[in-house]
Amino acid sequence: MIYADNAATTKMSEAAIRTMASLMETVWGNPSSLYEHGQNAKEVLESARQEIADIIGASPKEIIFTSGGSESDNQAILSAAMTGKRRGKTHIISTAFEHHAVLHTLKRLEKDGFEVTLLPVHENGIILPEEVAAAIREDTCLVTIMYANNEIGTIQPIPEIGAICREKHVLFHTDAVQAMGHIPVNVQDANVDLLSASAHKFHGPKGVGFLYVRKGVTLTNLIEGGAQENGKRAGTENVPGIAAMATALKEAVDNMPETSRHLIAMRDRLIDGLNQIPHGELNGDATRRLPGNVNFCFEGIEGESLLLLLDDKGIQASSGSACTSGSLDPSHVLLAIGRVHDVAHGSLRLSLSEDITEEEVDTIVRSVGEVVTYLRSFSPIWRDLMDGKKAFIL
Numbered sequence: 001m002i003y004a005d006n007a008a009t010t011k012m013s014e015a016a017i018r019t020m021a022s023l024m025e026t027v028w029g030n031p032s033s034l035y036e037h038g039q040n041a042k043e044v045l046e047s048a049r050q051e052i053a054d055i056i057g058a059s060p061k062e063i064i065f066t067s068g069g070s071e072s073d074n075q076a077i078l079s080a081a082m083t084g085k086r087r088g089k090t091h092i093i094s095t096a097f098e099h100h101a102v103l104h105t106l107k108r109l110e111k112d113g114f115e116v117t118l119l120p121v122h123e124n125g126i127i128l129p130e131e132v133a134a135a136i137r138e139d140t141c142l143v144t145i146m147y148a149n150n151e152i153g154t155i156q157p158i159p160e161i162g163a164i165c166r167e168k169h170v171l172f173h174t175d176a177v178q179a180m181g182h183i184p185v186n187v188q189d190a191n192v193d194l195l196s197a198s199a200h201k202f203h204g205p206k207g208v209g210f211l212y213v214r215k216g217v218t219l220t221n222l223i224e225g226g227a228q229e230n231g232k233r234a235g236t237e238n239v240p241g242i243a244a245m246a247t248a249l250k251e252a253v254d255n256m257p258e259t260s261r262h263l264i265a266m267r268d269r270l271i272d273g274l275n276q277i278p279h280g281e282l283n284g285d286a287t288r289r290l291p292g293n294v295n296f297c298f299e300g301i302e303g304e305s306l307l308l309l310l311d312d313k314g315i316q317a318s319s320g321s322a323c324t325s326g327s328l329d330p331s332h333v334l335l336a337i338g339r340v341h342d343v344a345h346g347s348l349r350l351s352l353s354e355d356i357t358e359e360e361v362d363t364i365v366r367s368v369g370e371v372v373t374y375l376r377s378f379s380p381i382w383r384d385l386m387d388g389k390k391a392f393i394l
């Protein structure tokens, strides 16, 4: 069996599992309690905070633990919006290919009277910093742009965009859920004010994440209650999960040079192989993309059928994001990079993890080729294309 859906979630690393299991047994106190069990938990919590802060170039006070990427995105965006509103600024800039945790939060703000500009995403899946600069207005309170896209893996020029926002005194948030642990991320170099991350995308546990909040940026609570997390996020902390997140991140970052070298080689082998299938095309820039991400469109087929048949062959992949599968709408990301509906429907995302081998890549290439040929053999759209009733796009 080949698991090639690491953008949806990753398997926990052995080290992260060990950290989590051993803490569940030994350090089960409430970190807010003053007696020994509590203080032991507090120590574990604070050392995880320090470790994560060190890795991303932050100070520990700037790290808030959350339940994951969605919560971090919500809190970052709603906080910046509230601060903006108090100052009479109600314009927000984002992009058309953000994760739904961002897009749906923006939708909600629009209902509350905010104006949202979604920047176009170019064919290569990269946002142009000069277009961000041109979109900033007097009343802009926030720019939120993802670090790396979860479907097509393209990496955005975050440091450049951050520098523009800083110069114009506009808050800048980045959803770094797909980037964290996969490419180097440093909040100073990236010029960000707010950054979201999630443990289960880098071999940590599900239901844990963090939000980086630059000193001086005002945060609004989503969850009211106790004084945990500097009073900014109530609820007893998931200490074993948080410590396991720190373990997983440290491991990912320590191994990154080696892992990304291997992954890039495997990714490019996979791209070369899939490029041999006629009337298919890679989505997004070929090199400015995450080391493990491959996303293709094949003309004349349905992505869902492709996935089911690949599953029968022991290959687990995705046709877009887990959040949109199950609906018949094509991916908003593929539409944003200019794919027409018919083509966007025939998409396949393969997101690799570091244990992928050359043989497995070759198996994927062979299997995708077989399944695409099979599906085309009875596809009415394919017949129309072959008969010349419709023109090929790819």
Ligand SMILES: *Cc1c(COP(=O)(O)O)cnc(C)c1O
Pocket: 007, 008, 067, 068, 069, 070, 071, 073, 099, 101, 146, 148, 149, 150, 175, 177, 178, 198, 199, 200, 201, 207, 208, 209
């Ligand atoms: C997975 C993902 C999220 C959501 O993270 P959760 O921890 O699952 O809530 C947000 N943004 C991006 C880009 C993601 O890939």
